[in-house]
Amino acid sequence: MTTTATALIRTLIVDDEVLARQNVEALLRSDPDISVVAQAGNGLQAVEAIREHRPDLVFLDVQMPGISGFEVLARLPATLMPQVVFVTAHDQFALQAFEVHAVDYVLKPFNRARFAAALGRAKAAVRSLDREELARRLSDIMVALQRLKASGATEEGIATARPREEDQRLFIRCDGEIHMLAPGDILWIESDGDYVRLHSTDKSRFVRMSLQKMMERLDPKHFVRIHRSTIVNLRHMKKAGPALYGEYSVELSNGMKLRVSRTFVHELKAHL
Numbered sequence: 001m002t003t004t005a006t007a008l009i010r011t012l013i014v015d016d017e018v019l020a021r022q023n024v025e026a027l028l029r030s031d032p033d034i035s036v037v038a039q040a041g042n043g044l045q046a047v048e049a050i051r052e053h054r055p056d057l058v059f060l061d062v063q064m065p066g067i068s069g070f071e072v073l074a075r076l077p078a079t080l081m082p083q084v085v086f087v088t089a090h091d092q093f094a095l096q097a098f099e100v101h102a103v104d105y106v107l108k109p110f111n112r113a114r115f116a117a118a119l120g121r122a123k124a125a126v127r128s129l130d131r132e133e134l135a136r137r138l139s140d141i142m143v144a145l146q147r148l149k150a151s152g153a154t155e156e157g158i159a160t161a162r163p164r165e166e167d168q169r170l171f172i173r174c175d176g177e178i179h180m181l182a183p184g185d186i187l188w189i190e191s192d193g194d195y196v197r198l199h200s201t202d203k204s205r206f207v208r209m210s211l212q213k214m215m216e217r218l219d220p221k222h223f224v225r226i227h228r229s230t231i232v233n234l235r236h237m238k239k240a241g242p243a244l245y246g247e248y249s250v251e252l253s254n255g256m257k258l259r260v261s262r263t264f265v266h267e268l269k270a271h272l
Helices: 017-027 043-053 068-072 091-099 110-128 131-150 212-215 265-268
Strands: 008-012 034-040 058-060 083-088 104-107 170-174 177-181 186-190 197-200 203-205 224-229 230-233 237-242 249-251 257-260
Touching: 008 043, 008 110, 017 034, 017 110, 043 068, 058 068, 058 110, 068 083, 068 177, 083 110, 104 110, 177 230, 177 257, 186 212, 212 224, 212 230, 224 257, 224 265, 230 257, 249 265
Parallel strands: 008 034, 008 058, 058 083, 083 104
Antiparallel strands: 170 177, 186 197, 186 230, 197 203, 224 230, 237 249, 249 257
């Protein structure tokens, strides 16, 4: 549904937590372009509220009693399809949020600056999209949900089947936003306290995740643990050789040299 440059953007807030809805409403209240027309506490209420109030924009929680935020969108006709910003504490839904072409994806807890950035993009999208584009987005959502089901995704949004290598994308939360990385661009990964540092071809990024959890998200054909605190991408390994005291070292395509501990040297040799 389109709106003029001066018309108020009719907005619906959907979250099963009362305090979360109140927080979003408080942040929206100061924006003169926004009119909060209703709130909903679960997915079924959200569908009814969208049918009744025909909002331009919905701040939508993903995991709710009854039906999920994605199922809410799947039940809407193209003529009622709103612009969407997902608001959730569950970063495992990041892939699905991107697949259904959300304007943005805000992870709880978020600060005013992050919310303002998401709102600004949402407002611009509301004013630029027409009915034909909204209908296309609904079709994309249905295709995405079918793809997730076929790949073995659970209702909680965690895929149980590893996608084909050519389809793999790595979604990570960094600096309050979701970033997409091609695994092939990652050179090596090191643990740093409660974080891991991803060293890729363009830059390094801190991600709040254990090294083991990160390893579980990567293809074991290409990513090998060479130290209790280090994972290396074999596609960027230039050479490997013995070092002092029975250890090995590897040199990457960018010239970086990494130590292979005796504990993990056999695992590396098994891939060479």
